[in-house]
């Protein structure tokens with residue numbers, strides 16, 4: 200299996216208010232098509248690591264490879280375009296534009312990428328909504344749908360550019376057990392049917408134990424699963 204993402208010797212320091220060594224020599228490989236979860240106590244560095252892996256945070260030491268290419272040191276603009284093309288991200292909170300329709304929210308990252316026509320993008324967005332069983336909501340305003348539905352729209356939006364990796368920071372953290380299970384099943388289906396690689400930070404032990412691999416963090420290090 201080839202690596203979709205690889206971290207080599209990642210260290211990170213927060214300098215303020217006092218110097219704090221938050222990530223310590225983190226190395227790991229995310230193979231293509233693997234569903235990996237990252238667990239660990241609060242404050243162990245999970246979110247900090249995920250933000251580096253997703254290219255949103257560039258203030259670190261070490262090297263990051265995306266599909267075999269070194270991306271550490273790339274310009275902000277280049278990283279933004281890599282991110283838009285290869286990495287989908289789902290947060291604990293959906294961050295949808297509530298005044299826009301569900302369909303508009305899902306189309307937005309593809310319009311930003313600017314590769315396809317608006318018609319093609321609308322077609323793709325409807326496909327994603329169908330896959331997540333929320334196509335009936337397409338023309339509703341995002342403010343008018345439930346929390347579980349909003350998270351599914353956020354997943355559809357994260358998938359619109361057919362990313363190589365889907366990352367999530369506590370994507371079920373704000374959902375009840377029914378909707379959490381629903382999100383887990385969607386992720387599993389994406390891995391099984393689309394071959395997507397997934398990397399998810401979670402506090403939910405049950406969720407983590409059903410993924411392919413668990414990376415456990417403690418005090419800024421990976422202590423298990425590598």
Ligand SMILES: Nc1ncnc2c1ncn2[C@@H]1O[C@H](COP(=O)(O)OP(=O)(O)OP(=O)(O)O)[C@@H](O)[C@H]1O
Pocket residue numbers: 213215216219221239240241242243244245246247248
């Ligand atoms: N901007 C910052 N400046 C200084 N310290 C920070 C900053 N952001 C996070 N930290 C500290 O770094 C450590 C790791 O934070 P991080 O959010 O990565 O942990 P986490 O494992 O994701 O925790 P949680 O499970 O609570 O989300 C914590 O001790 C946190 O207080």
